[in-house]
């Protein structure tokens with residue numbers, strides 16, 4: 001790749017000024033791009049050589065401050081960290097430059113991140129601990145304990161995951177991947193005393209971890225490899241371990257898998273829905289279930305298939321289970 | 326070419342709500358001369374939910390499934406995106422963490438098994454593309470799907486996280502601009518349709534917990550394919566299939582617009598192009614009628 005030193009790329013850049021524009025529009029620029037340039041270099045060149053009114057955020061230019069995050073062809077990136085040639089490799093030589101969220105634009109690529117910061121603040125993203133005012137020595141965290149954070153502390157609050165999360169785009173109450181990662185980061189810290197409080201927050205209905213659709217986009221998009229969905233899974237686990245899981249459709253849905261596997265080795269799909277929803281809640285699924293039944297898509301309880309060597313599975317469930325509900 | 330042979334991990338859906346997926350998998354494998362040894366001992370992979378309740382138990386059960394593929398000395402082939410992700414994720418975690426692997430193996434030893442890490446895990450879609458080859462598929466097509474605009478629906482758990490997924494692919498797939506399923510459509514003689522939702526989530530995994538979110542995601546996906554003039558959709562994931570095929574009533578209400586398209590499993594599409602009959606492919610098992618054959 002590096003044998004090609006420069007190439008022509010067309011940039012369609014999102015423009016909108018909250019104060020003067022009724023609708024957003026796009027400006028197109030065709031530029032020669034060199035192989036060492038990152039997206040931020042291009043934004044600078046457009047601003048300095050073509051249109052001084054183009055607005056975007058930049059500061060550290062080192063992938064540390066988190067302000068330069070935007071979207072290129074729908075992919076959330078840090079402008080200062082993403083090489084043009086890597087993007088052209090995937091998307092071709094026409095790149096669409098947009099803000100992280102077109103709904104929240106103030107001007108051009110600058111968005112109002114208030115909702116992001118509000119969600120962040122809501123999970124108490126700081127250590128809660130009784131401080132000894134005059135400690136005899138430093139309060140050290142062992143490397144083993146530091147590893148428990150799973151690098152959640154690498155988050156730079158760029159918002160790329162938050163504004164790419166489909167669950168959040170629909171359900172505005174949803175706390176979102178970045179704030180969940182922060183909730184995990186502090187709850188997993190051995191010095192912290194507010195873990196239970198935070199778990200109650202992330203366990204809430206509509207706002208909590210249960211509304212994640214498990215699309216894995218937050219893991220994909222994060223420029224710092226924070227892997228928020230991994231932390232969301234951890235929070236689920238911590239909710240069960242702390243024994244604060246409410247008895248509701250979401251928790252029963254997770255637990256139902258263990259019951260079903262113990263009985264059949266396989267998932268009993270119908271029973272999972274009944275167990276999760278309860279005998280009354282399940283009724284709302286009857287119309288679809290009837291249509292499915294008519295097409296041979298429902299296995300009746302007495303025909304439920306079983307895995308071979310079910311005794312092995314039962315034995316492993318007995319010996320390997322680590323939580324109770 | 327040496328005959329391709331894999332250990333087939335069917336997952337639960339193929340045995341229950343998507344019998345057509347099992348039928349079409351076997352029909353296509355037969356046409357292509359691929360031998361599938363079914364892992365009848367395998368348990369459910371936990372479908373990305375068991376791990377929320379008990380992560381260690383989920384690891385042990387998935388490691389057990391892989392151990393059976395290893396005992397056959399075969400690559401494991403999955404036919405469900407979520408099975409693929411759960412199983413490949415288990416493999417990745419055990420292969421990169423000796424301590425965890427030892428803990429899991431201590432449990433597996435109780436039933437006389439061991440996870441070694443010797444089997445690869447790949448989805449049938451990628452087995453076809455990487456191992457069998459699209460050129461050979463093209464040569465074998467007897468009924469080109471040339472009159473159809475086909476909308477690929479990739480399904481999250483085959484393309485994200487791409488770093489993990491690409492561990493088992495010959496050529497890397499981008500999560501933002503995936504091409505494998507598009508290429509397969511073209512190899513079958515069809516016209517691949519581009520639309521924004523093709524790499525987005527169908528909402529399946531939150532259907533019970535967050536029904537409104539799930540319904541809107543389904544609605545958006547089908548609407549996107551319809552607006553791009555698709556005649557039908559195709560997916561490698563039976564869970565996406567269930568969502569898109571059986572849930573469009575709720576989805577239509579949620580997005581305030583009537584949406585519905587026939588949805589085929591990836592195997593059914595290949596089967597049609599290779600001359601399998603609709604009955605062999607179980608096309609009568611769909612809720613949204615497949616009305617074009």
Ligand code: SF4
Nearest residue numbers: 165212213215216218
């Ligand atoms: S995995 Fe969950 S939190 Fe992450 S982007 Fe998807 S829905 Fe959002």
Ligand code: SF4
Nearest residue numbers: 155156158159161222
């Ligand atoms: S988790 Fe990653 S993508 Fe999300 S805000 Fe933090 S650094 Fe950005």
Ligand code: SF4
Nearest residue numbers: 480481482527529565
């Ligand atoms: S799109 Fe939905 S059902 Fe399909 S693989 Fe992704 S999460 Fe699963």
Ligand code: FES
Nearest residue numbers: 061065066068080
């Ligand atoms: S300018 Fe600071 S992260 Fe890009």
